[in-house]
Amino acid sequence: MLAPTSLLLVVSTLAVTLVSASITHNLAYDSPSFRVRSLGTDRGEVQKRHKRWEYYDGELKFPYGVASGDPWPDSVILWTHPVPSTLDPRPVCLEYQVSPTNGTGESWSTLASGQVWTTSDVDYSYKVEATGLQPKTTYYYRFANCADETNVSPVGRFKTIPEEWDDQVEDVSFAVYSCSNYPFGFFNAYGNVARKDSVDYAVHVGDYIYEYQGDGCSDENACYGDGRDINRVPQPNKEIFTLGEYRQRYATYRSDPDLQLLHQLHAWQLVWDDHEVADNTWKSGSADSNDTIKGSYNGTSFTQRKANAVKAYFEWLPIRTVDTDDKLRIWRTFKFGTLADMIMIDTRQYNRDLTDLYYTTADVEAIKNDDPRSLMGGRQENWLYGQMRNVSTRGAQWKIIGQQIVFAHLELVDDVDAWDGYTANRRRVIDTIHDNAIDNVIVISGDSHANWVSDIAYDNRTGYDRTTGSGAYGVEFAGTGVSSPSSFGYNSTLNGPYPPAYYTAVSQKLVGNATVNQELQWAEGATRGYFELHLSRTNATAKYYGIADVRTRNTNETLLATFVVEDKANKLSRPVAGGEVKGGSLRGSA
Numbered sequence: 237m238l239a240p241t242s243l244l245l246v247v248s249t250l251a252v253t254l255v256s257a258s259i260t261h262n263l264a265y266d267s268p269s270f271r272v273r274s275l276g277t278d279r280g281e282v283q284k285r286h287k288r289w290e291y292y293d294g295e296l297k298f299p300y301g302v303a304s305g306d307p308w309p310d311s312v313i314l315w316t317h318p319v320p321s322t323l324d325p326r327p328v329c330l331e332y333q334v335s336p337t338n339g340t341g342e343s344w345s346t347l348a349s350g351q352v353w354t355t356s357d358v359d360y361s362y363k364v365e366a367t368g369l370q371p372k373t374t375y376y377y378r379f380a381n382c383a384d385e386t387n388v389s390p391v392g393r394f395k396t397i398p399e400e401w402d403d404q405v406e407d408v409s410f411a412v413y414s415c416s417n418y419p420f421g422f423f424n425a426y427g428n429v430a431r432k433d434s435v436d437y438a439v440h441v442g443d444y445i446y447e448y449q450g451d452g453c454s455d456e457n458a459c460y461g462d463g464r465d466i467n468r469v470p471q472p473n474k475e476i477f478t479l480g481e482y483r484q485r486y487a488t489y490r491s492d493p494d495l496q497l498l499h500q501l502h503a504w505q506l507v508w509d510d511h512e513v514a515d516n517t518w519k520s521g522s523a524d525s526n527d528t529i530k531g532s533y534n535g536t537s538f539t540q541r542k543a544n545a546v547k548a549y550f551e552w553l554p555i556r557t558v559d560t561d562d563k564l565r566i567w568r569t570f571k572f573g574t575l576a577d578m579i580m581i582d583t584r585q586y587n588r589d590l591t592d593l594y595y596t597t598a599d600v601e602a603i604k605n606d607d608p609r610s611l612m613g614g615r616q617e618n619w620l621y622g623q624m625r626n627v628s629t630r631g632a633q634w635k636i637i638g639q640q641i642v643f644a645h646l647e648l649v650d651d652v653d654a655w656d657g658y659t660a661n662r663r664r665v666i667d668t669i670h671d672n673a674i675d676n677v678i679v680i681s682g683d684s685h686a687n688w689v690s691d692i693a694y695d696n697r698t699g700y701d702r703t704t705g706s707g708a709y710g711v712e713f714a715g716t717g718v719s720s721p722s723s724f725g726y727n728s729t730l731n732g733p734y735p736p737a738y739y740t741a742v743s744q745k746l747v748g749n750a751t752v753n754q755e756l757q758w759a760e761g762a763t764r765g766y767f768e769l770h771l772s773r774t775n776a777t778a779k780y781y782g783i784a785d786v787r788t789r790n791t792n793e794t795l796l797a798t799f800v801v802e803d804k805a806n807k808l809s810r811p812v813a814g815g816e817v818k819g820g821s822l823r824g825s826a
């Protein structure tokens with residue numbers, strides 16, 4: 237919009253300040269780093285290209301909806317991605333507006349707002365921190381076109397978290413997600429929770445997008461998804477490497493209505509796994525890329541590819557930049573009063589030692605017990621143990637460790653890309669619990685495309701009784717994928733699952749042996765879905781929801797099993813799942 241000429245003369249100096257202030261508040265320019273300037277987008281350069289007082293004055297559309305994330309007691313990250321109706325080089329200006337009520341006219345009372353700009357430099361991502369909020373409070377928010385206040389986005393909603401020392405918090409709940417693979421199926425798992433309105437927050441522990449090709453794949457191992465039959469071919473229709481390609485992939489995912497609805501209704505807390513960058517990443521490469529000439533893909537080195545992926549991630553997701561000059565750190569803790577801490581770690585991209593790259597399986601098998609091997613690097617490990625110890629000092633009751641890969645020791649799976657490939661790191665986590673007598677640790681995991689519920693024990697299971705659970709150091713809740721195909725097996729000819737009996741047989745085998753997989757109490761691999769984690773002063777309850785059909789968009793889900801962990805019991809309550817499940821197999825009943 238062009239300011240009236242008379243006013244323009246008066247305010248032209250001021251306008252410079254305003255523009256710079258408004259670009260400053262768009263955190264997308266800090267992606268992926270606000271301190272290493274060359275990694276972010278230079279705001280000064282952006283401003284030089286634009287007439288400073290002029291922004292786009294046409295209609296804006298909001299095809300990717302709205303989102304909020306990383307709630308704190310007094311602030312939150314708000315996100316949208318406006319699209320101008322006509323191609324236009326000018327910046328886009330939006331006013332974010334936060335209100336305690338949802339409604340138009342008088343029932344909408346804006347209490348936090350700001351006019352902020354976005355440009356093509358950041359793919360029109362718009363990411364701001366709304367501040368000055370009250371703890372434990374539900375708010376509504378929207379984005380209005382600065383040029384036309386009637387041109388507004390859909391209204392979103394979020395809840396701030398309690399203050400750290402608040403001991404009046406009686407409950408908090410999360411829907412926990414992983415592995416949402418667009419061409420493999422519909423995101424019913426997201427839509428169901430939004431429609432039920434059954435939790436406070438959404439947590440995603442990684443594989444929010446997939447980088448590989450969704451159509452016409454040649455290599456069955458690296459790429460077996462095909463979205464053609466359900467009209468879900470992700471764009472671009474190729475494996476992605478460049479910044480533009482990662483951005484386009486996010487745009488495909490975020491056009492999904494169920495994903496949009498869950499983002500609209502809940503603040504999310506996310507950490508990435510491997511596929512936000514590439515398959516089976518570790519600190520220096522992935523299954524199909526690294527920094528040698530041979531391993532770089534069409535000229536894109538792994539290091540460049542990772543930077544591209546991370547930049548697009550920060551642009552598209554409502555996550556705070558934690559300390560991005562520190563190797564793109566995203567590990568961070570959310571404190572829900574004295575009831576719970578959600579300690580989110582990055583076992584994947586930050587500083588993981590060599591993983592299973594398919595051609596290194598035997599190598600990793602040979603070194604998996606080496607003491608120095610780490611999933612996190614020393615700095616993050618020390619931080620994690622500090623958080624675990626510190627929270628017990630502060631008195632937060634539940635310590636939830638939000639992370640990517642399956643933690644339990646599973647001989648019959650032996651996935652050396654999971655904690656089983658880094659056994660000394662697992663031992664150090666359990667040592668921290670043991671040495672400091674830390675109660676109420678719950679590890680939550682994704683990555684595996686199946687459900688696994690376990691007590692936590694040392695690999696040698698010293699002192700652990702699989703029947704009673706005594707001697708356990710906590711509990712792991714690992715969830716299946718939103719839509720990624722079962723790791724128990726998938727019929728690629730049929731492009732669909734095997735019959736249910738097949739999965740029951742696999743799960744029985746996994747829990748049916750008294751000497752192996754001992755801490756595993758429930759395994760299920762037939763359904764896609766998520767679990768809800770409800771924390772209270774007396775117990776933590778996990779409700780696992782299974783979705784049999786993701787090849788259509790539908791609301792059908794089954795409550796497969798409910799698990800309870802009593803305060804300070806540090807093990808699953810017996811009988812596990814009340815002795816009754818509607819899918820998979822329980823140890824003891826197999």
Ligand SMILES: *[C@@H]1O[C@H](CO)[C@@H](O)[C@H](O)[C@H]1NC(C)=O
Pocket residue numbers: 338339376391392393500501
């Ligand atoms: C706010 O109200 C509008 C109009 O009734 C409705 O469409 C929208 O879903 C509401 N948003 C939230 C987050 O409740």
Ligand SMILES: *[C@@H]1O[C@H](CO)[C@@H](O)[C@H](O)[C@H]1NC(C)=O
Pocket residue numbers: 521523524525526527528530531532
């Ligand atoms: C890089 O990838 C290529 C191709 O996959 C592989 O042959 C090579 O060993 C890898 N190099 C390193 C250093 O991992």
Ligand SMILES: *[C@@H]1O[C@H](CO)[C@@H](O)[C@H](O)[C@H]1NC(C)=O
Pocket residue numbers: 474475533534
């Ligand atoms: C690599 O480049 C060639 C030639 O441009 C192209 O055909 C191929 O699809 C590219 N491969 C990937 C994985 O992008």
Ligand SMILES: *[C@@H]1O[C@H](CO)[C@@H](O)[C@H](O)[C@H]1NC(C)=O
Pocket residue numbers: 400622623626630
């Ligand atoms: C421990 O917790 C307190 C209170 O949250 C915080 O101020 C302090 O920095 C924490 N210490 C460490 C080592 O994390």
Ligand SMILES: *[C@@H]1O[C@H](CO)[C@@H](O)[C@H](O)[C@H]1NC(C)=O
Pocket residue numbers: 663694695696697698
């Ligand atoms: C089992 O492992 C723990 C942790 O490494 C160790 O402290 C303990 O001595 C081991 N017990 C036996 C019987 O080997």
Ligand SMILES: *[C@@H]1O[C@H](CO)[C@@H](O)[C@H](O)[C@H]1NC(C)=O
Pocket residue numbers: 727728729730734
């Ligand atoms: C996979 O599906 C195809 C096509 O329906 C079927 O012929 C084949 O028997 C299935 N394979 C298994 C192992 O069930």
Ligand SMILES: *[C@@H]1O[C@H](CO)[C@@H](O)[C@H](O)[C@H]1NC(C)=O
Pocket residue numbers: 749750751752
């Ligand atoms: C249990 O697993 C062990 C180790 O793999 C194996 O030797 C044994 O035969 C299994 N027992 C049964 C009943 O399958």
Ligand SMILES: *[C@@H]1O[C@H](CO)[C@@H](O)[C@H](O)[C@H]1NC(C)=O
Pocket residue numbers: 407772773774775776777800
């Ligand atoms: C768990 O805690 C909730 C909230 O206090 C309570 O309603 C529920 O009955 C408890 N469940 C069990 C099994 O104790």
Ligand SMILES: *[C@@H]1O[C@H](CO)[C@@H](O)[C@H](O)[C@H]1NC(C)=O
Pocket residue numbers: 784792793794
């Ligand atoms: C819902 O899913 C369950 C479990 O697969 C199935 O038994 C039931 O028939 C489905 N219901 C509908 C209405 O599709």
